[in-house]
Amino acid sequence: MKQHLKESVRKFKLGRKWVFQIDNDPKHTSKVVVKWLKDNKVKVLEWPSQSPDLNPIDYLKKCVRARRPTNLTQLHQLCQEEWAKIHPTYCGKLVEGFMKRLTQVKQFKGNATKY
Template sequence: MNNRVLVWRQPGEEWTPSCLNPGCGSRLSLMIWGCIPYESVGTFTVVTCNINDLKYIEIVDHFVWPVTFCIARHFPDDNYIYQDDNAPVHRANSVKEYMEKHQLHGMEWPAQSPDLNITENMWRKIKLELQKQTHNITTKSQMETAIRNIWTNIPVEFIRKLVVRFQDV
């Protein structure tokens, strides 16, 4: 179901308030950063400002390190890969230096390749689930709550399939 609203109206009534969707013309959006380890959905935060290199490093400090300590248990030889979404800020020299200093092992991969990106596939799943709820969401707070609920209920099997599919490429 695509949540379309159909309205029966007479000719000339297309702009009558009773024939309009109350949410028509308004669009809510949130910038979200999430960490997706193999074992679970990981940490999640709403970002309320533009992300530059310093903000990105701050996010990694606050939201990746708690997950990294858990990951280290599963990868004692440090043979894990930190994958980002290839945004330009992730390629800033200060970010590269930070990642190297803290031994967050990243990888080089082609830009504009969402099929190779676990993150993009995860966001697609979240967006599809969120679309089913748009009729109940009128504020950013409601949107955040809905996304958090979707996020925490994504099955670990789905995440593992993405990881395995990525490894096979």
């Protein structure tokens, strides 16, 4: 992070009002990382770890996994095929239901919900 985070902020022209999102993986929440983020005044977004309820890409992962790709080329091809199958109305429903999912995730303190 020391080498790349600030460089990425400059490269993407994020200015001063950006928030860093991490997935709460232990390597991202270690004492040394937390201290570095605090010392460098990096604002971190609170986010439950492994939260499929807030990650619509999990639908794509589930479809691809069901087709059992056996190599990287096949994985790439299946991702493209499954992506192309996703109808825009499905995406609209995900957006419409986001607040409800967000409320449940908050209620369950980041643990699994019915979604």
